Amino acid sequence: MALVSATGDVLAWVRGGGFEPHGAGLDEAIGGLADLVRAAAELVGTAAPGPVADHVTAFLANCDLPQERETLTRAITAQGWAPKVTVDNDTFAVLRTGSGLPFGAAVVCGAGMNCVARSPDGRNVRYLALGRRSGDWGGGEFLGEEVLWWAVRDEDGRGPRTALRQAVAAHFGLPDVAAVCVAFHLGELPGERLHELVPVLFGIADGGDAVARSLVERLGDEVAGMALAALDRLGFDRTPVPVVLGGGVLTASHPLLLDRVAARFRASGVDADLRILAEPPIVGSVLHGLDELALDGSGAEERLRAAFAGSPGPIVRRG
The missing domain is CATH 3.30.420.40 (ATPase, nucleotide binding domain)
Known part of the structure; x- marks a missing residue:
């Protein structure tokens, strides 16, 4: 305050x-x-x-x-x-901070996901932002769940091999992913520690792991998709349009993630001025x-x- x-x-x-x-x-x-x-x-x-x-x-x-x-x-x-x-x-504070203007779009990916857009004439577009039930995919807790999901499916044979399996167990100092799942279930690991798996995900993705890379690329698609849909709903024709990326997951500036976001905007034809939030x-x-x-x-x-x-x-x- x-x-x-x-x-x-x-x-x-x-x-x-x-x-x-x-x-x-x-x-x-x-x-x-x-x-x-x-x-x-x-x-x-x-x-x-x-x-x-x-x-x-x-x-x-x-x-x-x-x-x-x-x-x-x-x-x-x-x-x-x-x-x-x-x-x-x-998210409107993120937009005004990063755009330097009272219009544009902002996507936040921190604990959760959200996006808003505002036109020069003051019209707003927003999302329910209530999690998966309202169409959202992403955010720290969600990504942590995804990492754990893919890791345990490797361990029990239901899914593809992924280096996330070993990385998850090692991160929490437990013998296997099943033990990690049980620890979360029993409250021995508090739910908020799922967020710790986001940098683990990025690290494994950097090593070329297919599953980890697919998750990071999916997140990039979701970030760009939210902003593009919001701008389209406004009929935004001002170019270039500032698009601010905020929240801990995005401001960490992981190259694979940001490259995917930028590629989606290039493919759309929208002249987006992508900006990483640098101020509170x-x-x-x-x-x-x-x-x-x-x-x-x-x-x-x-x-x-x-x-x-x-x-x-x-x-x-x-x-």
């Missing part, structure tokens, strides 16, 4: 845990935001609860459906932090707020980006 002046100066930046209203509950999730707002306000000598800004832009994870946006907008507005509140999915997405949240308040014409964006450039963590300024 950041407090930023109208001139783009970062007054305070504080960081908390993830925003998970579905798991922790709405009250606890909003309470987590309130703690961050309070901490940032104290750093600049402003009391909270109460107004701390002219505009709050909250681009949040797990804010996908219209009813979720409405619920979260009401809940955040009720806190009284600002007279104007904008709430939407965090909070930059996009702030820029959207400046856009909304028409305060982006005095070098504010340049100062804001300079403040966050290369910053390893929250920055705090007083005054």
Whole structure:
């Protein structure tokens, strides 16, 4: 969470845990935001609860459906932090951060997958982004499951040979893939550790393993496919169109994955300006707020980006 002046100066930046209203509950999730707002306000000598800004832009994870946006907008507005509140999915922050413009497309592949696109006239396209049941394929947890699926099928003879089998067992320090499956089933390995298999996948793919390469290439197809379909639904005819790639899986910049994404765009004929997100997405949240308040014409964006450039963590300024 950041407090930023109208001139783009970062007054305070504080960081908390993830925003998970579905798991922790709405009250606890909003309470987590309130703690961050309070901490940032104290750093600049402003009391909270109460107004701390002219505009709050909250681009949040797990804010996908219209009813979720409405619920979260009401809940955040009720806190009284600002007279104007904008709430939407965090992928819009990735788009605004990486594109440098209020339009284009953004694909996030981190824990999950999501994509949004926005036209120059402000029309949006988005996906349900609820996982496989809503047509998604990819994301760290999903890829971890796929790696484990192919590894165990090699081990029990149902599938092709793959170096993922040995790599998975070795990564978790267990004798075989079956033992890894049992450990996840019994909770001895927490489910979030499935994400650790993503770099394992990329490493095996680099060695030429056919199964691993097919998974990475499939992910590249999915990333490009989401963006291309979203741009097509907008009837986007502006070229080149910025397409921002964000989330830990994509910002790791694995050559096989990025080459596959680029190849899909070339084959489509869409003149995409592919960009890897290099700044924290909070930059996009702030820029959207400046856009909304028409305060982006005095070098504010340049100062804001300079403040966050290369910053390893929250920055705090007083005054």
